[in-house]
Amino acid sequence: MGNCVSLSISSDQSMKKICQWLDIQVGYVHNLEKNLSALEKTMEELRAKLDDLSRRVTREEDRGLQRLSEFQVWLTRVETFENEANNLLIARNVQLQRLCLLGFCSKSLILSYRYGKSVSMTLREVEKLNSKVFEVIVEQAHTFEVEERQLQSTIVGLKEMLENAWNHLMEDRVGIMGFYGMGGVGKTTLITQLNNKFSGMTCGFDFVIWVVVSKELQVEKIQSEIARKVGLDGDEWKQKEKSQKADVIYNFLRKKRFMLFLDDIWEKVDLVEIGIPFPTTQNRCKVAFTTRSKAICAHMGVEEPMEVKCLSEDDAYDLFQKKVGETTLISDPGIPELARKVAKKCCGLPLALNVVGEAMSCKRTLQEWCYTIDVLTSYAVEFSGMKDKILPLLKYSYDNLEVEQVKMCLLYCALFPEDDRIPKEKLISLWICEGIIDGSGGIERAENKGYDIIGSLVRASLLTDVKWYGTENVCMHDVVREMALWIASDLGAQKEAFIVRAGSGLSEMPKVENCNVVRRMSLIKNKIHHLSSSHEYLELTTLLLQKANLTNISSEFFKSMPRLAVLDLSYNGNLFELPDGISQLVSLQYLNLSYTSIRHLPRGVQELKKLIHLDLEETDNLSNIDGILSSLHNLKILNLSRAGFSLDCNILEELLTLEHLEILTIEIDLQQGLEQFLSSHKLTRATRNLTIRGMQLESSGISLPISMENLREFNIVWCSISEIKMGTICLESKTVYPLENPRTSCFLSLSKVIILDCKCVKELTLLMFAPNLRDLSVKSAKKLEDVINKEKSRHGEKSGIVPFRRLEFLLLGDLPELKNIYWNSLPFPCLKRMDIIRCPNLKKLPLDSQSGKHGGNGVIIRYTVKEWIETVEWIDEATKTRFLRSCLHVSETPNQDNQPHSSVPT
Secondary structure (H helix, E strand, O other), rough: HHHHHHHHHHHHHHHHHHHHHHHHHHHHHHHHHHHHHHHOOOOOOOHHHHHHHHHHHHHHHOOOOOOHHHHHHHHHHHHHHHHHHHHHHOOOOHHHHHOOOOOOEEHHHHHHHHHHHHHHHHHHHHHHHHOOOOEEEEEEEEOOOOOOOOOOOOOOOOOOHHHHHHHHOOOOOOOOOOOEEEOOHHHHHHHHHOOOHHOOOOOOOOOEEEEEEEEEOOOOHHHHHHHHHHHOOOOOHHOHHHHHHHHHHHHHHOOOOOEEEEEEEEEOOOOOHHOOOOOOHHHHOEEOOOOOHHHHHHOOOOOOEEEEEOOHHHHEEEEEHHOOOHHOOOOOOOOOHHHHHHHHHHOOHHHHHHHHHHHHHOOOOOHHHHHHHHHHHHHHOOOOOOHHHHHHHHHHHHOOOOOHHHHHHHHHHHHOOOOOOHHHHHHHHHHHHOOOOOOOOOOHHHHHHHHHHHHHHHHHHOOOOEEEOOOOEEEOOOHHHHHHHHOOOOOOOOOOOOEOOOOOOOOOHHHHHHHHHHHHHOOOOOOOOOOOOOOOOOOEEEEEEOOOOOEEEOOOOOOOOOOOOOOOOOOOOOOOOHHHHHHHOOOOOOEEEOOOOOOEEOOOHHHHOOOEEEEOOOOOOEEEOOOOHOOOOOOOOOOOOOOOOOHHHHHHHHHHHOOOOOOEEEEOOHHHHHHHHHHHHHHHEEEEEEEEOOOOEEEOOEEEEEOOOOOOOEEEOOEOOEEEEEEEEEEOEEEEEOOOOOOOOOOOOOOEEEEEEOEEEEEHHHHHHHHOOOOOEEEEOOOOOEEEOOOOOOHHHHHOOOOOOOOOOOEEEEOOOOOOOOOOEEEOOOOOOEEEEEEEEEOOOOOOOOOOOOOOOOOEEEEEEHHHHHHHOOOOOHHHHHOOOOOEEOOOOOOOOOOHHHHHOO
């Protein structure tokens, strides 16, 4: 009986569910007209709500706020269902006409059922969207990008410390956090990791700012760096006094939440003087800094600073093993035990472990390792400071440099400011002119030797490779720099041998007790307006005064510097003249006047008979140098780029008298001068960088002699030019004849080409014959149709020449007629980036699915016109799939930061 009742109830429930289901299904048709009316009404309400909220969010965004993601999702869904509802309502009349029997049936039941179900489901979603209530639709915008900083490739033993530091820094009660410890222990590495963590999660900060303070505290330098990071710098900023700058920074940052990193402070940094609002629990701002002194932490108001300690013995040995390498460690069974002893002598200092470990990586006999232990033991005495422990350890790496010449080159690097990026090419020129590297066998050979020395120092972890705006530079760690200065001063016995006050804010020459022991002096980046000292610097060989804010140099200043070989006065924009007393620098071999306002060269320059290197780049006030160059018989390197005078026939004749000239950087803006220059085998062979500017060459074009084997950079700017060809020089007639149907590569040194605002030129086929071209930038060539023309390059193609095998960066901008880069796909094995800026007719790119680098470092294609990428005709679907993933739309002309082709001459 019970089973019968249960079965009956179950049957009733099932029937009820079936009826409900049927009622819903029938309702899709029967209630269609009612649902359509409800959908239309609800959509009207939703549209009104959408309009109100859109106007509101627009107002808030105009005030700098940012819409909530939740609101954006709602907005997107409204747009989606609005389209769906519109489509349903468009079909309304047709669907209602199908109904019959008072709406209970349809002439096409299946179609009406499907349509009715869509109407019902859409109505349900629209009602749900309409019922959504937003109390808040915007928040504070976070549009800044955290600038990630480069880290060393091998980091050991900091994971736990990093986690602790991050957790402590993120505590609400912590406003200022200090990290202290000995030099080279890893303080900068630790806070660099903290800085980089913000790139993945901003944690509500409006700005994350990094400033290197260094030993010589300069408030205005810190202010300028902060202003640059937050976008306050500019012409108006430069005119303000220090206190005014502090007010500007304060009034900007007091409304923001910021995270400020101050790296390497040596004394208390007064945040108020800089303009930094003091971090509090209310403003939730934070400051973190590194220092070598625990006392500085107390002065900064930090009660619980974090000590960055040396690595534990196990971690130290782990790092040391990685630097030495397994091959060396297993080369003799006794080496691992000795290696642990050597690592222990390094006392867990990461810098020492890195440097000594790499120095030992090629030592594969027990005797070498035993000797190392003896040397380290004799220097590494009980810790009492930098000179007692760190410098002797670093000096071991210095002593391990086998060639005295390499050691001298390292010490010379210490003349540059802390954390400075030293251009390799300039550094090597200084070494040559100082006589550290012998240049008598040819400048190029000497330069190669210089690069070899730099490579040795980088591999020894005494210098670091750095790329900056396409230039190759080196940096010297500040502890290594201190070590170098200590050694240069005979371990402190002769502190005045190397006088280095770079970036110290000096307003006058430093006082020297014994001028006769001074061998090198660096006063870079100071505020020394007048040089009037007449002291006798009888042993001085290098004087670096770039960016010293010089305005005047007295005639007596150079009176007693008989051995001075290097004088750098570059980047002194207010220096308008040189004293005639410069003639007394009878040993001078290097004179750099670039980026000064020199109006003329005094006749005393003619007496610099030993001068090898003269740099006049960007001396745009220099009006005339007639009669000067022909007197400099030993000149080997000459830079005349963007100098104020035009290279007329007289100057070119003087250049031809320079028998030893090997490297010439030149800019030509006179057609007669260009013809004379191009027809000179001597001058074209010596030319490394050539710029042709502002010429009318529509009828003749130009022919670059294929003898320009040393040409590295070629620029044509603001010219009307019909054609750029290759040519050969006829020595008898002293003219250049175009080379027809070239078949072989030439211009083997050419690595960079810039074509800017050149009318008439239709193709650049000669680039096909420059096999080592790395950086190509073509902008505002209004009639350019092909980068490489098919017809004109047919002989080169038949010879097997494949263009752009070394090309890394390609920029094509404002080329309305450009149709082709190349007619076939190219391998581009080195290409890193391609920028396409307003090239509407460039529909085909010379790419296939195998072009470019593969993996994570593939080609990035950047473009400015959003619709352009949709018009590209890819060679096949595989190519389209591969490269579309790396295409990046940018709203303005692509940012050229850290890219070689940014340096378009201006």
